[in-house]
Amino acid sequence: MAVVEVEQVTRVYQEKGMPPAHALRGVSLQIEQGEFMALAGPSGSGKTTLLNLIGGLDAATSGEVRVGGQALSGLSRKELADLRRDRIGFVFQSYNLVPVLTAAENAGYVLELQGVGSAERRARVKAVFDRIGLAQFLDARPLKMSGGQQQRVAVARAIVSAPAVVLADEPTANLDQATGAALMDLMRELNKERGITFIFSTHDPMVLSRADRVVRLVDGEIVTAPS
């Protein structure tokens, strides 16, 4: 079953005094449960826009996005927030973490929103940190951690609540090659172990080479049809 369905989605940015920007021009896409999929394309091709629409962070101008069968159009801000909390994990390019929270608090943030008690939260975060090699960083502040470690915390936060999909917008763009590759390998392993769907955007051939499937966007349109 497709965990994400994108149907004829367009997104037109209309800013005052500017010509309308057609960021997406009728994109359709199906993503199956457990896929490890990359969105590729040059800068400005619409990768971030598409990920935002899938994650309910933005509203499509036309068309429909469904996550786990749930159509996003017509949901209120609050309903979208709850949907993200329960089914979608996010990893951004940088500044993912809340600096006043410790690594463990950052990673447990979604669990707290879900109402998971603090002891269980801590236990689940610790299990993930052990798994991804962050065991000694539970109580560290993000600003004291390296970029690669911070991205791992962001990955931990995205997967600890066992979402259906993790959306990662250029997760390795601010990391050096080796660190980026290690992060990709980690996500790949978590994808295999836990069956979590990963959708990420990237320019990076190293990242693309690790994807099961690559969807290429140019000027807001898919050019390499999905298989």
Place this chain on the structure above:
Amino acid sequence: MSGPLSLGWRNIWRNRRRTLISMSAIGVGLLLVIFYSGMVGGMIGEAKNQLDDAGMGHVEVFASGYRLRREVGRTMPDVRAQLHLPPGAQVGTRVLARGLATSARGNEPVQVFGVEWAEEAQLSAHLRKLTSGALPAAGDDRGVLIGEPLAERLALKVGSKVRLMVQRADNEMGADLFRVRGVYHSIAPAIGQRQVYVSAASARALIGIEGAAAHQVVVQLEDPAQADAVAGGLRAALGDRVEVLTWAELLPVLKRMEALTDNVVFAMAFFVYLLVGLGVLNTMLMSVLERTREFGVLMALGTRPSRIIQVVLAESFWIATLSVVLGSVLGSLLTWQFSRTGLRVNPAESLQLGGMIISTLVKTRFNPLDILEATAFVYAMALVVGLYPASRITRLQPAEALRRT
């Protein structure tokens, strides 16, 4: 713990200096409002409770018709037996006359108060503050008490002779020689210059009235709020022979000031908080908007808009709470300190306003209710100051918030 309150608490310390400045601004505003309420409250409260600086009563009874032209012939009999007063009330009877005091140096217009010494000493603060001499003894029909300014103008001191001349009830002039027994100090120069005190008996002899006749009965109450009830009771008991007036009628200025005070304090608080609030709003707005991206991340993770608002409100709540602690502690200390020592607000000892004498040594009134009110104001301000920046964030789509750096 990363609930809104905890997150808000940590967020306010991200820019320690900014928080301390906001906190000081609100704290000082609160301190000002608390102290000002205490001062105005103390000033009015004192003027109302302690009419003895002016030797006035919360209720005064006059012989019917006397007040109109102050004719000494219009007297009333001794009514003291008919007065039913609440406990703690102090009563005094006065025989009044206007005339001239003459010494070797010259003469000065005066108001002669014929009093029972013990009673009058309770009613008039200045009779308890003699700079020289003593109250005349009972039965001393030649003794007179004068104020410092008059003593100076007529070159009188204890033991000096002074002639008092007044218009008698039969419209003739009456005069007699008195001896200064004491000189008093009043905080109001007008009193010290005009009012001279002799025994009631010698005043009656001077103006030629009989028995226990008098012109005025002065009643001071422990609780000025009882004035209307007491006055009503006296009117019923004494009927047409007398005219009964309350402090509100005798001192309409004081009554109006009392009504005005609450509004004045409110307006002052409003403007202080408006100014402080605008400053803090600006700071809050800056501090929230520069974290737009971070709020975008929180929204992306599934934080509901209402919770985003809670996080921002928690920040203004904590700043308000710190300010309240700071401002109310300092404000209370200051108000409490000056409620004991008093604060001289003018080089003169007193201000006279529409017959009212206000001591310029203001003893602030320490009223916990004032502090509660001022605190409520701060939290109301914090709510506004938090809601606006919060709404600027929740108005954004998460995607937009994430694009901001």
